[in-house]
Amino acid sequence: MPTSDFNPTSVHLDPSIALETADDQTMVLNMGPQHPSTHGVLRLVLEIDGETVLKLVPDIGYLHTGIEKTCEAKFYQQVVPMTDRIDYLCPLINNLAYCLAVEKLIGLDVPPRARYMRVLLSELTRIGSHLVWLGTGALDLGAMSVFLYCFREREEILRLFENVSGQRMMTSYFRVGGLALEPPLDFLPRVKAFIDGMNGHIDEYENLLTNNSIWVNRMKGVAHISKEDAIAYGLSGASARGSGVDWDIRRDMPYCSYEEFEFKVPVKQEGDVYARYLCRIAEMRESVKIIQQAIGKVGACGNGPIKADSPKIILPDREKMKTQMEALIYHFKIVTEGFAVPAGEVYVPVESPRGEMGYYIVSDGTAKPYRVHMRSPSYANLQALPKMCVGRMLADVVAAIGSIDIVLGEIDR
Amino acid sequence: MPLEPAITDIEQLKTNPALAALLDWKRDAIEGAKWDRDEMTIFLERAALRDACRLLRTGSTDFNFLADVTCVDLYPTEPRFEVKYHLLSQSRKERLRLTVRLNSEDANVESLYPLWPACDFFEREVFDLFGVRFLGHPNLIRIMMPDDWVGHPMRKDYPVEGYR
Numbered sequence: 001m002p003t004s005d006f007n008p009t010s011v012h013l014d015p016s017i018a019l020e021t022a023d024d025q026t027m028v029l030n031m032g033p034q035h036p037s038t039h040g041v042l043r044l045v046l047e048i049d050g051e052t053v054l055k056l057v058p059d060i061g062y063l064h065t066g067i068e069k070t071c072e073a074k075f076y077q078q079v080v081p082m083t084d085r086i087d088y089l090c091p092l093i094n095n096l097a098y099c100l101a102v103e104k105l106i107g108l109d110v111p112p113r114a115r116y117m118r119v120l121l122s123e124l125t126r127i128g129s130h131l132v133w134l135g136t137g138a139l140d141l142g143a144m145s146v147f148l149y150c151f152r153e154r155e156e157i158l159r160l161f162e163n164v165s166g167q168r169m170m171t172s173y174f175r176v177g178g179l180a181l182e183p184p185l186d187f188l189p190r191v192k193a194f195i196d197g198m199n200g201h202i203d204e205y206e207n208l209l210t211n212n213s214i215w216v217n218r219m220k221g222v223a224h225i226s227k228e229d230a231i232a233y234g235l236s237g238a239s240a241r242g243s244g245v246d247w248d249i250r251r252d253m254p255y256c257s258y259e260e261f262e263f264k265v266p267v268k269q270e271g272d273v274y275a276r277y278l279c280r281i282a283e284m285r286e287s288v289k290i291i292q293q294a295i296g297k298v299g300a301c302g303n304g305p306i307k308a309d310s311p312k313i314i315l316p317d318r319e320k321m322k323t324q325m326e327a328l329i330y331h332f333k334i335v336t337e338g339f340a341v342p343a344g345e346v347y348v349p350v351e352s353p354r355g356e357m358g359y360y361i362v363s364d365g366t367a368k369p370y371r372v373h374m375r376s377p378s379y380a381n382l383q384a385l386p387k388m389c390v391g392r393m394l395a396d397v398v399a400a401i402g403s404i405d406i407v408l409g410e411i412d413r
Numbered sequence: 414m415p416l417e418p419a420i421t422d423i424e425q426l427k428t429n430p431a432l433a434a435l436l437d438w439k440r441d442a443i444e445g446a447k448w449d450r451d452e453m454t455i456f457l458e459r460a461a462l463r464d465a466c467r468l469l470r471t472g473s474t475d476f477n478f479l480a481d482v483t484c485v486d487l488y489p490t491e492p493r494f495e496v497k498y499h500l501l502s503q504s505r506k507e508r509l510r511l512t513v514r515l516n517s518e519d520a521n522v523e524s525l526y527p528l529w530p531a532c533d534f535f536e537r538e539v540f541d542l543f544g545v546r547f548l549g550h551p552n553l554i555r556i557m558m559p560d561d562w563v564g565h566p567m568r569k570d571y572p573v574e575g576y577r
Contacts, residue, residue, distance in 0.1 A: 064557040068542075069566055073573040104450055107416035231477055231503075234531030247503050342416060344449055347499050347510060349480065360497065362485055375481035375499070383534050412557060 026054060031397070033062050038401060039136060040408030042382075051394045056386045063412035071372035075338030076102055077176060077315075079372060084170040086374055087410040089129040092121045092161075093352045094374075095174035100255060101348035101359040102176045105341050108308050113301035114178040115257040120191065120294035121164070121173065122256075122350075123287040127198065128157040129353035129405075130284050134205060137277075137402030141218050146208055153201050156194050163187055177314040178307030188295055195291045202284055210281070219274035223388035223400035226271055233387060234380035237355025238283060239404045242276035244269040249351040256350075260297070261290050273403040280405070313339045338367030347375075354378050354405050376410040419449035429453055431474050431509045438468055444514070454510040462498075462513055463523045469500060469509070470528060476500040476509060479525065482535035484543045488569040493517040494545055498525070521546035524553075542567035 026049045033041040041062035047055040067086060071079045083098045084091035096118055103110060110118075135150030158168040164183050165173035173180050209215045225235070230243040240247065248265040250258040266282035268275035307314045315334055316327035343365040349358035355377030362371040381404045388400045426432050426446050432455060435443055442461035447454040457465055469476040481499040492514040500509045513522050524547035526532045536547040537556040544565035547553055555562065564571055 061555075061557040061559070066566060069571075069573055107450075232530050234479060234529065234535075245503070252503070252506050253508075344419070345454070345485075345510075346450055346452060347481070347508070349508075356480060358481055358499065360481065360483055360499070371485050373481075373483040375483075379534060379538075380531055383531060 025049060029394075033059075038408075039406055042401070042406065042408055042411075044385075044397070046394070046397070048394055053389050053392055053394055053397060056389050056397065058382055058385055060382070060408070060411050063408050065413070067413045068372055068374065071369055073368065075367050076341060076369060077334070077338065079369065080175060081170065081172045083374075084172055085409065086376065086413055087352065087354070087357070087378075087407050088169060089132050089407055090125045090353050091169060091171050092118075092125040092173060093350060093357060095172060096122055096256065097348055097350040097352075097357050097359045098361075098372075099174045099176050100350065101346050101361045102341065104346045104348055105344055105361060105363050106176075106313065107342075108177055108310060108313065110178055110256075110308050111301075111305045112257070113298060113304040114306045114308075116294050116297040116301065117179055117183065117306065118174055118256050119258060119261065120291055120298060121161075123290045123294065124157055124160060124191070126287045126353045127284050127291075128154050130280050130287075131157075133280060133353070133402070133405045137399075137405075138209065138215075140398050140402050141215070143209065143212075143215060146205060149201070149204060149208070153198070160187070160191060160194065163190060175307075175314070177310055178305070182306060188299060191291065192295050195288055195295070198288050199285060202281065202288075206281060210278075216274065218395075218399055219277060219403075220270075220272060222273045222396045223392065223403060224270075224272045225384055225388050227269075229387055230271070230384065233384040235355070235384050235404075236377050236380065237351065237353070237405075238279040239276055239355060239381050239384075241265065241267045242279045242403075243271035249349055249356060253349070255348070261293050263287075263290050273399050276403045340365060340367050341369075349375070352377055354407065354410070355381060374410075374413060376413065378404075378406040378408075379411045382406055382411060416450070419447050421445065421447050426453075430505075431455065431469060431476070431507075434468060434472055434474050435465055438465070452508065452510060454512055456512045456514065459513050459515065459522050462511070463525060463528065466498070466500075466511070466525055466528055474502060475504050476502045476507075478503055479529040479531050479535075480508070482525070482532060482539060484539045484545055484567070486543060486567065486569045488517075491516055494520050494543060496522055496539065496545060515545060520544060521548055523548050524550035526550050541565070544568065 026047050029046045029048055032038040032043040043059040045057045046053055067082050083094040086094050131150040131154040135147040138146035161171050162168045164187050165171040225243050227244040230240045230245055246267045251265050263286045266279045268279050311330045316331050320327040321331055341363040343363050345362045347358055347360045349356045357377055358375035360373040361369050364370040389397045423446050426448055432446055442458045445456040478501040480501045483497050485495045487493055494515040496513045498511040524536055536550050539545050540553050541555040541557050542565055
C-alpha cells in the first residue's frame with residue numbers, strides 16, 4: 001500500500017522533457033547508458049540541485065532484443081538457450097523457470113536426481129551472481145580489492161559449469177524433462193571441494209567490508225525504502241527482504257524439491273543499502289548449506305535417471321539412436337517438428353538471485369509457444385530506485401543501484 | 414502427474430476465497446473462472462477491474478503483491494487482447510490470475526497504478542508492446558522501443574523477422 005507521502009508526479013518525469021525544464025537553480029545530469037556504475041546500459045536522467053537529487057528517471061530499453069517475440073517463433077526446446085541470455089548472471093535459474101513452466105504445461109515429472117542437480121546448480125548460480133553483485137557493487141563504492149576476491153571464486157563456479165555443461169556462461173543445461181547431459185564423475189567431488197572452502201571465502205569478504213567504517217558509512221541509512229513501499233513497488237528478493245518483507249519463494253511456495261532442504265531466509269528490517277548487503281551475504285551462506293545437502297541427495301540417487309521417461313518430448317541418448325529405430329524416429333520428429341504441448345497457460349515463479357523470476361507461458365496446443373512472458377525481478381526492482389534516491393545525495397545513487405542488483409539484460413529482454 | 418481437465422464451472426470453484434469474495438461483492442462483474450494446473454484464473458469485466466483489485470488487496474483475501482501485468486494477443490479473434498494480472502498473497506501463500514478481455518477497437522482498461530505503483534513499468538511495457546492503453550496511468554509512454562517507433566511489436570500481426 002502506498003504511504004501517504006506517495007506522490008506520483010514527484011518521482012516520474014518524461015526523460016525528453018526533463019532536459020528542457022531545468023531552471024537556473026537546478027541541473028539535469030545524464031548518467032549512463034555507458035556509465036560504469038549502471039551495471040550495463042541503464043540510463044538515468046537526474047535533476048540535481050547542488051548534490052541533492054530532485055528527480056530521477058530511469059530510461060531503459062537499450063538492450064531490448066525482443067526475446068519474448070522471438071520465443072513465439074521457436075519450438076519449445078529451442079527457447080531454452082534464449083532464456084540464458086535474459087539474465088546472463090544466473091542463466092541456470094532462468095533455464096529452470098522455463099523448464100518448470102513447460103513441464104507444468106505438459107504435466108511431466110522429473111526424476112529426483114535431476115531435481116536435486118537442478119537445486120545444486122541453481123544455488124551455485126546464486127552464489128556466482130551474488131559474487132558479481134558484491135564485487136561490482138564494492139567497486140562502485142571504491143573498494144577495489146573485493147572485486148578481485150569475488151571473481152576468484154566466481155571463476156571456480158564458472159569452471160564447474162563448464163565441467164558439467166561444456167559452457168561457462170550460457171549453459172542451457174536444464175532441458176524440458178530433465179538435464180542435458182550426464183554430469184561428469186568428478187563433478188560432485190569438485191563442487192564439494194569448492195563449497196567446503198566457500199564459507200571461509202565469505203568470511204574474507206566480510207572481514208574486508210562488514211565492519212569497515214568507510215563501507216558502513218556509505219551504506220547505512222542510504223536509499224531507504226519501507227516495507228509497505230517495497231511491496232507496493234513490486235520489490236522482491238533480497239532487495240525486499242532488506243526491508244523486512246519475509247518472503248522467499250523457495251521456502252514459501254517451494255518448487256523443484258526445495259521443500260526437502262533446510263535453510264533460513266535472512267531478513268533485515270532497516271530497509272537501507274547496508275541491510276540489503278547483509279541479506280545477500282547471509283543468503284550466500286544459506287546457499288552453501290543447500291549445496292552441501294544437495295551433494296548428499298544427488299549422491300544418494302546414484303546413477304539414477306536424469307531425464308523423465310517420455311520419449312516423445314525428450315531427445316534419446318546418442319547410443320540408443322545408433323541401435324534402436326524408434327529412438328532415431330523420435331529424435332527426428334522432435335528436432336524437425338518439436339513436441340506438442342497441451343493448450344493452457346501457466347505462471348511459474350522461482351527465486352532468482354534478484355527476486356521473483358516468473359515465466360508466463362501460453363500454449364495453443366502446437367509445438368511453438370503462443371506467448372512467453374518473463375516477469376523479471378530487476379524490472380520491478382528498478383522502479384523503486386526513484387523512491388530510494390530522491391532527496392538524497394548524488395553519490396548515494398551509485399550505492400542504491402548496486403544494492404538493488406539489477407541486470408539490464410533481464411530488464412530489457 | 415497426468416493433467417486433469419480444467420474446471421470452469423463457477424459453482425464448483427466457489428470455495429476459492431478470491432472467487433468467493435468477488436461473488437459476494439458483485440456477481441455480474443465475473444465473466445468466468447478457471448482452475449487449471451493448480452492455478453486460479455478469474456475473468457473480470459473491464460469496468461470492475463480496479464474496484465475488484467482494491468477489494469482483493471485490502472479484504473480478507475489479502476492479495477498484497479502485484480507480481481506481473483502482461484497481455485496476450487488472440488488476433489484475429491475478438492475480443493482480441495487478454496490483459497493478465499498476476500496477484501500474490503504473501504500471508505496466505507496463494508496466487509491468482511485476473512484476466513480482462515479487450516476488443517481491438519477500444520483496447521483500454523483502467524490503470525492499477527493508484528493501487529500498486531509497481532504498475533508503472535508493467536503497464537508501460539504492455540502499452541509499448543501491445544498498444545493497450547491504461548486509463549489513469551500518469552506516464553504512459555514507450556519503455557522498450559524508441560519513442561518514434563511505429564507499431565506494437567508483440568502483436569501477432571507484427572512479423573517476427575524482416576524490416577519494418
